[in-house]
Amino acid sequence: MSFLKTIASFIFLINILPAYAEEECLKWFLESGLIPKANDCEMKCAVTPVAMDSFSCSTQCEELCSKSTVEQILAYFPRLSEGDRLVISKMPKEAFKVFLAKEKAEDLTKKIFNKSGKDDESDAFRHFVWSALVTKELGEDKAKTFLKAHEEDSTQEKNQKEMDTQNNKQGLMFVMEKVKNRQEVEIDQIEKEALLRLRNKKLKVLMPKLKKIPGGYYSK
Numbered sequence: 707m708s709f710l711k712t713i714a715s716f717i718f719l720i721n722i723l724p725a726y727a728e729e730e731c732l733k734w735f736l737e738s739g740l741i742p743k744a745n746d747c748e749m750k751c752a753v754t755p756v757a758m759d760s761f762s763c764s765t766q767c768e769e770l771c772s773k774s775t776v777e778q779i780l781a782y783f784p785r786l787s788e789g790d791r792l793v794i795s796k797m798p799k800e801a802f803k804v805f806l807a808k809e810k811a812e813d814l815t816k817k818i819f820n821k822s823g824k825d826d827e828s829d830a831f832r833h834f835v836w837s838a839l840v841t842k843e844l845g846e847d848k849a850k851t852f853l854k855a856h857e858e859d860s861t862q863e864k865n866q867k868e869m870d871t872q873n874n875k876q877g878l879m880f881v882m883e884k885v886k887n888r889q890e891v892e893i894d895q896i897e898k899e900a901l902l903r904l905r906n907k908k909l910k911v912l913m914p915k916l917k918k919i920p921g922g923y924y925s926k
Contacts, residue, residue: 731763735770747771789858811836817923825912834900837877872910894924
C-alpha cells in the first residue's frame with residue numbers, strides 16, 4: 707500500500723471509528739439492563755461483561771450513566787418525527803433497536819441502488835426492509851406502534867405518507883406470515899421479497915425511475 711493510501715485509510719478510520727464505537731457502546735449499555743442516573747449505575751457499568759465490539763465501553767460509563775436513556779437516543783438520532791420522539795420516551799430500549807434496523811435498511815438500500823432516495827424504488831425498498839426488520843425484532847404490536855409513530859410527521863405530504871405506510875405494512879405482513887408458519891426470516895429473504903415485489907409493481911412508488919430493478923446484495 708502506498709504512503710498516500712495509508713494516510714487516506716488512517717483518516718477514514720479516525721473519522722468512522724468514533725461513531726461506530728458510540729453506537730456499539732450505547733447498544734451494549736441498553737442491552738445490559740443498566741439504569742441511567744441510578745446511584746450504582748457507574749459501579750455496575752464498570753463490571754458489566756464486554757465483547758470484542760464493546761471492549762472499550764466501560765471507559766464511557768460516566769457519560770452513559772449521566773444521561774437518561776431517552777436523552778442518549780435523541781442525541782444519537784437527531785432527525786426524528788414528532789411521533790418518533792413520543793414513542794421513544796415510552797419505549798427507549800426498543801427504540802434503539804428500531805433505529806439500528808433503520809440504519810441497516812438504509813445501508814442495504816445504498817448497496818443495491820447506490821442511493822437511498824425519496825419517492826422512488828429505493829425509498830419503497832427501504833421502507834419494506836425496515837418494517838420487516840423491526841417486526842422481526844419486536845413483534846407485530848410494538849412494530850406497528852413504531853412504524854405508525856414514524857409517519858406522524860407534520861412536514862410530510864399526504865401521498866408520501868401513504869406510500870411509506872403501504873410499504874411498511876407489506877414488510878410487516880411478510881414477516882408475520884413467516885412467523886405464523888413458524889418459519890425463520892433472515893435479511894436475504896427480506897431483501898429478495900422486497901425486490902420481487904418491486905419487479906411485480908406491488909410496492910407503492912410515487913416516482914418510478916428505473917427501467918430494471920437491480921439484483922440483490924445478500925440474495926442471488
